[in-house]
Amino acid sequence: MNETMAPPPLNENVLSRLRSIFGEDRLLTNSTDMMTYSYDASFETQLRPKNPQAAVIALSTEEVSECVKLANEFKIPVYPRGAATGQTGGAVPVKGGIMLDLSKMNRILEIDHRNMQAVIEPGVIQNDLNEALKPYGLRFPPDPGSANMCTVGGMVSNNSSGLRAVKYGVTRHYVLGMEVVLPTGDIIVTGGAKSKALKSVSGYDLAHLMIGSEGTLGIVTRLRLKLLPLPVTRGIVLCSFERLEEAGEAVNAVFSSGLQPSAIEIMDFNCTKAVNMMKPELSLPLNNEAILVFEVDGAREEVTSQVNRLKAVVEKFTNYIKFSDEPEECEKLWQARKLVGAAVGLLKPGGFRVYGGEDICVPISKLPETLREIHNIADRYGIICGIYGHVGDGNMHTGPVVNMNNQLEMENVQKMIDDIHELAIRMEGTTTAEHGVGIVRAKYMDVEHGAAMEVMRAIKKTLDPNNILNPGKMALPN
Template sequence: MQKSDILKNLQEIAGNERVSASSAELYCYSCDASQVRGMPDFIVRPVSTEQVSKIVRLANEEEIPVTSRGAGTGMAGGAVPLEGGIVLDMSSMNRILEMDLGNLQVTIEPGIIQEKLNEALEPYGFFFPPDPGSSAMCTLGGLIANNGSGMRSVKYGTTKTYVLGLEVVMADGTVVNTGSKVTKSVAGYSLNDLFIGSEGTLGVITKATLKVRALPKERSVLLASFDDPEHAGQAVVKVLSSGLIPSACEILDRNIIEAINTYDPNIGLPKAGAILMFEVDGTENSVREGIEMIRGICSSLATSIRAASDKKERDEIWAARRLVGAAVSRLDPLRTRVYLGEDIGVPIKELPGMLHKIREISEEFDLPIMTYGHIGDGNLHTGMCIDMLDDKQWDKLSKVADKIHRTAIGIGGTVTAEHGVGSARAEYLELELGNALDVMILIKKALDPKGILNPGKMGV
């Protein structure tokens, strides 16, 4: 079929106004937040499962690649159409279909923004716990497709913890439903888990039923300063080993503290080798006891400790943490943040050693690394900036990222704890997964024999 005929067919399915092949629009969909690039041939913005099914069926018949996309906030090239074809922009399918709060669940379309769901839930006293840094922008479909998480995962778990059921369009256009509305079921294979984190390589998510939780009555935050990140890592191990599970546990190292204070001098974070931010939620008594317990555990390692005195101070501390993404590039205006080697996860007891190793790698290659992230679940982000016009700096950055990845794998960790594999980290999957990657490839071939769904991603 000629390109003009494909365009006409897509317009008949979704409507002229929801299909585009203009150069300007295609360019806008050629990237995400990563360094990965790929130009699509068509953009389609479906509004129903029926439309998605017809589009995918056409693509399968004509062997046209299909890449699903939410808000494009990914950092691994997961939504980038490496082999052209159709980009399915799912952001128009953004409704809350059902709020079944008596059963502690909601049913949503994939294009709804994560923050918008929580805004709708809050008046009823509920929330959806996964809390990525991009919560004001990212879609829930993208969050499910990457099994994203964020700051509260140390206590509440990742997105997969909350997925009860999915509606998925398969590679041949067939619509299947996985899971159910019950909180537990062992009827058949766990197909939810197959599609969660599959990054659109096995099917297109068009609906999801999600668990929600009651909002905690109280929250408080404790901020502890340390001479170096290794001492901060030791404090995290001690806190988690005590049996207390904070609702969030974040780290900021010296470089990122300086960057945040430069970005907004009013923030006034204390100068330190590293800062830990602990949040405890629950009842008023349990929060007070938890904060005091953390204070006692950290006292032998920290140089200073302070707990938020009220909601205003608590919000100010978290506002500083949420500035990280904007602040990373501010220390040197001539350099740009590049998302490579920036989402490792390591076993909890390995945190002090990994933090020390990151500092050694930074010194070895003379490349500043700003370390921050969800240290309570072992997830560290290493922010690096370079002059993007300097090939030598690109080469150095690649070597640093490679060493960070291989170090994490070497101690039983992962190259991506929440941002996804995409194409940016696909080369490490064989090293990390071994022959389990062969099983992934078999599953991909079985469900998508023509290889049309997000080709070139996840090593499959």
């Protein structure tokens, strides 16, 4: 299935100038290295990886700038890359060119705890940042499932979110400013060249133009991030529902009661089965269609009160409930949701969990209907599928499981993924709420955005007329 074709090597003049910027050790051209840069975590790139012509490992903004100037001069594509945990092919070099590895630009430059902000390089791992912030009683709230691996620069590129977005929002809510290398190689600072303010309405909001642009408009080399205090404690309510509709009604009832959980997660019956297979001691109830996990956070007295109020609201809809505000017990209850992403592969002996149709988002009111229709789609194609996600904001993950050696299943799962994306649009939702567009969702962009896509293309053409930054992505000019 590997359809990689080696692009022709870059000419010696270009290689010589790259060598002068990065040195011999940080310029990579051999075929093995190119293969390692040919894919990310997406199903698409497992099937159809794409090799760059060269890879360089940057250590400074100046190196990034010089590389981009060279690429722009010769009209060579440049693909910025972090940890390659993305699931849409967003950092894959579909047109050859230069892979610009930013993972070694991983310094935490400043923790300004008095002003509730930090300055970092893009290659900092999300969990590493939060570990460094703990002694100050602070945190960077976005928490994707890949937090142990993903870089903050990648999170900004895709405007990532995670389990607690329902209360704390997404990455863009925590970016105060950034240093960016433009497609010309010029360097700008957004959010105020010397600002340490926590907000500003001065000038165009260029930072938010860059956030979610997936490296197509500029390359982020430094970030100024807003921080929040760590919550004192958390509480968990885990409950099970005979029908998906009852789970949806419980979520609406919780919001209507005035409660604001920090997380509301759903797992369907296949996910429950998979988690029990992986960790039988959790003993999740198996005869229901859905499980919800609610989390609340804050001061201890507040959390105890919220847990009790949550229990009172949801017990009208559920036939099974467990709750606690004790940290160790909460961790046990939360464990089921944390395991599910890895566990769904157990649903089929020898199965491979496919990351596709992975992070659609629909209106909360249409969530039960959407969940049921995804199962109908899976049944139609004969694919086993677990569904879980962030029901509090309508964002869900589908986990189809296939046998990689079964050609019919491989064909059918790709049709299933197509149908799931189209379902999201039909339900007045979006094809991606967390992981970005890349190459996987590019074909849906015009349907989803209509005339706004032409504005996006015009912005791309204005900032990057030679189309060197991450070309072939997001249905922008190729």
